[in-house]
Every structure is written in structure tokens, then in C-alpha cells.
Amino acid sequence: MKKIDFNTNPxxxxxxxxxxxxxxxxxxRAAAQSRRSQFELSTEDGFRLIDQIALLExxxxxxxxxxxxxxxDVYDMIAYAxxxxxxxxxxxxxxxxxxxxxxxxMKQQGVTRLAISLDHADRAAHDDFRRVxxxxxxxxxxxxxxxxxxxxxxINSTVSKRTAADMPRLAELLARYENIVMWxxxxxxxxxxxxxxxMIEPEEVETLFGExxxxxxxxxxxxxxxxxxxxxxxxxxxxxxxQIDPQTGxxxxxxxxxxxxxxxxxxxxxxxAITRAPKGVxxxxxxxxxxxxxxxxxxxxxxxxxxxxxxxxxxxxxxDSEIFKKLRDTSNLKxxxxxxxxxELCGGSRSRAWxxxxxxxxxxxxxxxxxxxxxx
Numbered sequence: 001m002k003k004i005d006f007n008t009n010p011x012x013x014x015x016x017x018x019x020x021x022x023x024x025x026x027x028x029r030a031a032a033q034s035r036r037s038q039f040e041l042s043t044e045d046g047f048r049l050i051d052q053i054a055l056l057e058x059x060x061x062x063x064x065x066x067x068x069x070x071x072x073d074v075y076d077m078i079a080y081a082x083x084x085x086x087x088x089x090x091x092x093x094x095x096x097x098x099x100x101x102x103x104x105x106m107k108q109q110g111v112t113r114l115a116i117s118l119d120h121a122d123r124a125a126h127d128d129f130r131r132v133x134x135x136x137x138x139x140x141x142x143x144x145x146x147x148x149x150x151x152x153x154x155i156n157s158t159v160s161k162r163t164a165a166d167m168p169r170l171a172e173l174l175a176r177y178e179n180i181v182m183w184x185x186x187x188x189x190x191x192x193x194x195x196x197x198x199m200i201e202p203e204e205v206e207t208l209f210g211e212x213x214x215x216x217x218x219x220x221x222x223x224x225x226x227x228x229x230x231x232x233x234x235x236x237x238x239x240x241x242x243q244i245d246p247q248t249g250x251x252x253x254x255x256x257x258x259x260x261x262x263x264x265x266x267x268x269x270x271x272x273a274i275t276r277a278p279k280g281v282x283x284x285x286x287x288x289x290x291x292x293x294x295x296x297x298x299x300x301x302x303x304x305x306x307x308x309x310x311x312x313x314x315x316x317x318x319x320d321s322e323i324f325k326k327l328r329d330t331s332n333l334k335x336x337x338x339x340x341x342x343x344e345l346c347g348g349s350r351s352r353a354w355x356x357x358x359x360x361x362x363x364x365x366x367x368x369x370x371x372x373x374x375x376x
Contacts, residue, residue: 004279004286007328008319011286013058014300015049017041017077019292020070022095023132036070039293043073045310047080049290052314054084056288061086062115064300066292067093069102075109082110089113091156094130094138100145107149114146115154115184119162121169129162147179154182156226160198164208171215180221185212187228187366189301189351196356202368209234227301229346230367232280236342283350284327288318298327301351304360327360335363339373 004011020036041049053061061081068074069092081088090111092098103114116139120126123136146153155174159167167185174180187205190196200208209231216223225231281287284298291297294309296317306321318324326332327350330343337348338361348364356365 006279006281006286009056010058010288010318011281012060012062013053013056013288013290014062014064015046015053015290016292016300017046017063017065017068017074018070019066021065021067021093022070022097023067023093023130023135037292040071041292041294041310043076045294046073046077049294049309049314050077050081050084050086052309053081054086055315056318058086058288060089062089062091064091064115065093067095067097069093069095069097075105078106078109078111082112087112089115089154091115091117092142093117094135094142095132096138098138098142100141100148103142103145103151104149107151111151113154114142114151115156116142116146117156117158118170118174119158120166121173122166125162125166129158143177143180147177151179152181153177153179154184155180156184156186158186158188159200159208159228160188161200162198164200164204167208168211168215171219174221175219178220183219183221183223184226185223185228186226187349187352189227189349190355199366202366205366206234206368213238227349227351228366229280229282229348230342230364230369232345233342233369236345280345280347282327282347284318284324285347288314288324290314296321298324299351302354302360304354332361333363334359334361336367336369336371336374337361337363340369340371341373342369342371 018036018040020034022034063074063077063081068090074090078088078090088111090106092114094116106114118126118136118139119129120136126136126139127133143153157163157167157170171183174183188199190199205228212223212225212231213235283302287299289297289300290309296306296309296314298304298306304323306323307317330347333343333347337343340346348367350360352364352366353362354360
């Protein structure tokens with residue numbers, strides 16, 4: 001396992017190229033608008049930002065929004081990132097802008113992965129969630145166009161009270177497409193348009209973990225969770241792991257790899273264009289987010305600003321800003337997260353802690369696990 005130091009290099013870097021989007025999704029963290037902001041980073045600003053991102057050498061670089069296709073220079077950004085040695089992924093919205101021709105052009109410019117959102121197996125329910133009729137059909141068309149252009153696809157699905165029960169049926173739908181290589185199941189954080197009342201209960205989270213774990217054993221794609229870091233704990237428990245290095249969050253994978261296969265482990269792997277981290281990624285810990293106006297955050301769901309790339313170095317902000325350094329130090333965690341033996345591997349969602357309690361170091365409210373130290 002190649003060592004990686006999250007104090008110096010992020011595993012994932014995400015650039016919110018714009019907040020403009022023609023969808024009006026009920027859970028949108030950015031509460032995106034139809035028009036672009038006059039304060040967005042310009043094309044030249046974008047090139048300079050990509051120069052800085054290349055210095056950090058992230059394994060995963062994502063161009064997101066809003067909808068990146070609302071900017072005509074998205075293709076130039078893909079090509080420039082590729083020329084700089086990055087592996088650019090794009091997360092477009094399922095709107096009429098996402099044509100087969102647009103997908104073919106992204107492929108020509110060097111896109112490595114397409115990440116598309118799908119929240120229901122049912123057409124009407126998905127369109128209602130995205131608040132735009134036809135979104136489901138456009139999503140399926142995009143998956144098929146990506147397949148025709150040999151582009152690996154990641155599907156992003158939001159877990160909320162509206163969608164949670166449909167996750168197993170959605171997995172069955174996704175399994176029909178051989179170019180889907182990753183299913184990222186996002187557990188809602190109440191920010192933007194999303195509300196606390198939209199979250200499912202902690203006990204329901206644990207039940208869904210069991211369903212996702214069972215699904216992961218029978219589908220051809222990998223399954224991961226977003227903003228549900230404690231799924232890593234759940235998987236290890238299902239494997240019978242009782243010992244974990246509290247300093248690194250790592251386990252001895254030498255025999256587990258043979259017993260359980262690579263998709264359930266924290267080892268680095270490559271499936272199509274999808275790379276998995278060698279250890280737990282969390283806000284500021286292997287992760288950095290740059291907003292459409294250049295502000296730098298530990299996550300797109302955590303509005304604690306470190307600085308702005310127009311005035312400061314992205315490299316310095318990631319490595320040395322106070323908020324990033326504090327978030328990487330698990331001794332700052334409070335409550336049961338602070339004493340949990342899985343804190344280095346998991347650490348809980350700092351974004352959800354912040355949005356529900358106002359304390360970024362508080363325990364993740366949707367985790368039911370009681371650490372051994374808390375019992376003692």
C-alpha cells in the first residue's frame with residue numbers, strides 16, 4: 001500500500017466551476033440558480049487554479065457545479081487539466097445541455113469519468129426530486145452516451161426520507177449498465193435547500209448500511225458512501241475486524257484482501273477511472289473544495305472558509321490554514337467521535353455536525369455506534 005500524507009496532499013480536489021444550473025433539486029447544497037454569477041473565476045483564473053491543483057497532485061480531480069456545461073470553457077478546462085497531468089472528472093446536470101455530442105466532446109478533450117446523479121429507479125419520483133420533468137430520461141441517455149464513448153460512469157444518489165427506501169431497487173437498475181463503475185451513495189447534509197427534517201434516522205442509516213453491504217457483494221460496480229464515513233466502520237465490523245491502528249486508521253489488509261476482495265478494503269485501487277483512497281478521506285483530510293468564486297473550503301458542505309485562490313496559494317491553504325489543520329487533528333473531536341477507535345478511519349461527518357449543532361467537532365448525529373471507550 002503506497003503511503004499518502006493527507007497533511008500535504010489531498011486525495012480529492014473538487015472545483016465548483018459555476019453555480020448556474022437549470023435544475024432545482026430539493027437537496028441542493030449550493031441552492032444553484034439559472035444564471036451564472038458575475039464573480040465566477042474567469043477562464044484565465046481557471047487555468048491558474050488548475051496549475052495550483054496540479055502542484056497538489058490529487059488522485060481525483062472533479063469539475064462540478066451547479067452545472068459545468070453552463071460554461072462554454074468547460075471543455076478547455078478538461079483539456080488543460082489533462083495536459084497538466086490530472087485525471088479530470090465532470091459532474092454535469094441532467095438537462096438538455098447534456099447531449100450525446102457534449103459527452104463525445106468531453107471525451108475528446110480528455111475527461112476520465114462522468115459522474116451523474118440518479119436518485120430513484122422510478123422516473124416520476126426522480127423527476128419530482130430534481131424538480132424538472134424529463135431529468136430521469138436525460139440521465140439514462142447520458143449513461144448510454146458515455147458507454148458509447150467508453151467513458152466510465154459514477155452514479156451519485158442522495159439518501160433522504162424521499163429516496164432511502166428505493167436504494168435497493170435503484171441498484172438493480174444501475175447493474176444493467178456495464179460502464180457504471182462506481183455508485184456513490186450520499187447521505188444528506190442539511191445545507192442549502194436540504195433541511196434537517198429530510199435526514200433519515202440513525203437506526204435507518206444502519207439498516208441501509210446493511211443493504212448497501214449486501215448489494216456491494218452482488219453488483220459489478222463498487223459502492224461507497226459520501227458524508228457517511230461510518231460505513232467504513234460498518235464494513236470492517238462485518239468482516240470481523242476488531243483491531244484497528246488508532247493512530248493511522250489502518251488495518252492489516254494482507255489476509256483480508258484474500259478473504260474479502262479489494263472493493264471492501266481501504267486499499268488504493270483502480271476500476272476504470274475510479275480510484276479509491278488508501279485510508280479514510282474526510283473534510284480537509286485528503287479533501288479540498290474550491291468554490292465558483294475561488295473560496296477554499298474543507299468540503300462543499302462545510303462553509304468554513306480558509307481563503308481565496310485569487311489572493312492566496314491553494315497549496316498553502318490546504319497545508320497550512322488553521323481550519324484545515326484543526327480538522328485533520330482528530331484530537332479535536334468531541335463526544336463519542338473523540339474517543340472512537342475508528343476515528344482515524346471515519347471521523348464522522350464534520351459537515352453534518354456543523355449544520356446540526358453549530359460545532360464542527362461534535363459527534364456525527366446519524367451514527368449509532370457506541371465506542372468501546374465510551375462504554376468503559
